[in-house]
Amino acid sequence: MLSRDPRIDDISDLSWERLGGLAFAHENLARRVVLLHRQGRALACWDTQAGRLPLPVQKVEDAQALAESLKAAHPEALEAWVVEPEALRAGLAKAQMGLDLGLDLDLFLRHVWEQRMQGSGLGLAPRREFMWYGLPMARLQKFCDSLLPERCCFTLAAFEGQALWAGLLAEFEGPKLVGLHTLDALPQAELSSAQGIEAAPFLLALVSNTLQRPAFGWFVERADLEAWMRCPDADAKAEIFQRSILERRSYFDAAALMPGAGRAESLKPIPPAEG
């Protein structure tokens, strides 16, 4: 999905800081309980907030089962891991042996994750699919492969009240991601009139005009975006997404993905008042 040479520019540090804070939240801030073992012999148990824990077992028979019992014993932790360093190393080596050099980075990372998780010395509870910067990559890939036209732009605009809080533009071709920007890539004078999620049609027209490609996107209140990004479970993310739409706190405007969309009339800017 990520092309070999995407343009990543017109990024403001404020927007990137806000979105990055969400993208890294799971990796950096999540509380974890980790049990290290070596060929089944438990070595250390560590809570990333509380520090060293007593060993719950001396011997690891089934890493996955142990991860699940650890998670049950530590419900305050987001995840429980059982890790054998050598299994991590072997999993990575297996994943990298004979690899297609042309693989996109996101597919490469997913491949590595899946190979690693198949290793016998590793357990994770709750089991989850691969996340990259907080995004459920397998589902995103499926969405892109089956729904994206040859050229388009995904627009994310998060609002705090009526004001734009952060935004992202992801340009796709083929459908590979070929460009990534914050809303700084748009004409700032016009952008200032985008107020609240009701500005979705106006913003999409602005994006289409500026980047010369059909635009679709998610227009969402900050709290829902935060909840969606921080949640490590793909099904729970889908629930947050749908609920925010049903409760009218977000729009997902996908008209550009429908056959016949992206014609001249949809590229015409719509003043916010009409939108």
Add this chain to the structure above:
Amino acid sequence: MHYWRLDPAKWGEILDRIGQLGFSMVETYVPWGVHEIAPNEFDFGRKDPALDLGRFLGLVAERGMKAILRPGPCINAEISWYGFPERIIRDPQFWALDAEGAPAYNPALPAQFPVPSYANPKLFEAYEPFLTALAPLVQKHLHPSGPVVALQVENETSYFFRQGTFDLDYSEPSLALFRHFLEMKYRTLKALNLAWGGGIKGFAEAEPPRVNAAKDLKGLAPCLDWAEYREYQILWALSRLTEMYRQKGFEGVPLFHNLYSPFETPYNLPELEKDSGLDFCGIDAYPHASNSGSVLDKARYMALTSRLPYFAEFTAGSWPSFPAITEQDNRSSLLLPFMGGARGVNYYMLVERERWLGSPISRHGELRQGRAEMYQSLNHFLKSQEWHLSSPQFQAALLFTREAQLCEAAFQMPGLRLPLARLGLPEALLGEPHAAGFFGGHPAEAQAGPEALRGWLDDARAFLRQSQLAWAPADSGIDPAKLGRLGLVLAACWGYLDEPTAKRLLSFAENGGMLVLGPQRPRLNQRLEPLKSFEELALAPGKPLAYGDGKILWLPGAFDAKACQALLNRSRLRPEIALSDPSLDHGLHRLSGRLVLFIRNPHPEPRSCSVLKEGKFVLKPLWAGTKFLGAVEEREVLLAPRETRVWEVIPC
């Protein structure tokens, strides 16, 4: 600024903007993979005006500015393949291999790639035509007739951030280099067999370990040699590249390198400066406000160790796959390199380009007001104070001996460092369980291992902060002359100590210094034989031993702050200046006979404190926020969250 990523029509204007910020020197990479348009065919502007390096350097010279070039081979710069041509990356003969024999991919944005082995002479042979093509162009612009005043050899040579001892590099060229290293170290097969426990019929048979399963010292020796070799591979590669640079006529200007951030093994800054032919080696830093204290550590480490304390890259913005470094972050770390003793800083990137955000100059050549003013103020401060004449004052050092670092590395678990660290596991937990107590010793230190070592270091650091002495982190490569000027050295030892290091430390104590050792007393030398220089010392736990004009205090197992404080109390060593709030950082410099004081508030809330010093004095503010102030006298000072301020301390 990356000339090739910017509109060549804008180069002149952008250089003018850089000058407007008060800078007189510009640095750029010269990317092999971008200039190579077909195998060994290079474009320096003949086809693509954006690649006209000669014109770019001409514009630099026209403005009376100077230039630093960084021609790789590796540059990173967030470009695909880190600046290598794709043909090199795709060719398996160049690949580094992991312990399982698999290629090692660097998962870099935007495209992962199998990393090349820096033990492979063929990699450097493949790079040579680029350097040959570049040489006449650069020679034309070399100082003193041209603007190029320095060249950086390679960029962040680091096993491509894969730090695990038993991770890389097990490729054939690397194994050959390892055996060459063993031959240089042991000289004879007999000596190797004596160290490794026998059974090796030739150096070509020596196999590197892939895991530490040592049961005794002979089992440990190969692991220690492998850990040491990992430093040597970097040294060897940089020596070779430095020699190539010189052979191509890049003479008369300094050649240097940069470490990407850590300065512990396998990154050995003092050895690189001593043995690689490089003139100096800098360190890079990309701190957020919340961890900007790491800049002080790096600057102070370099001030005690390097020939030229230099931040080869210092954050002016950040790259997109990293949590954004904001203007506020940059502001809070702005003065810290100078507070720590750095003599040079390269702000990376002053000019924004694709895959970068947060620079003071946009890629279209526009100044960003707040950021631009910050650098203008800084340059005004440095010039008006004649900062190049300053010298940082140090009274103490926290010495993490290189030997203890190597022991810790030799006992690393075989997995990958990064994924384990990302799970939130601390460094100390990633040691082999049999490391604790491996070296035996006094009952109080018998269980010493990586965890005790890190604990001792942490507690020693806390003690030094609390003491308010002016201190710096260091390792066994500390400049002996600078070591001799210190009053107190806390040396973290575990495993063994090189005889020359042991002698330097003893000589420090003999000449009046206070030497504190732990969590283990050094008992073995680099050959893992008894360390004679320490053997006869009548050290008793927690009791200072008079040694020459100085003292040696042995704190086995855990760091004993009370014993260390008692030692300090009996000495004449006192902080020259103290703060009523010891949680604030301070730094002292002598500058043309004047005393300059920095105070940094590392907290996210405002703090105030009194400055305590013997005798009467006033403080003349030199810097508050980004403003250069006139004379105002005060002794009670207020600091905004994460703020650093500067005063001249004037006796009266």
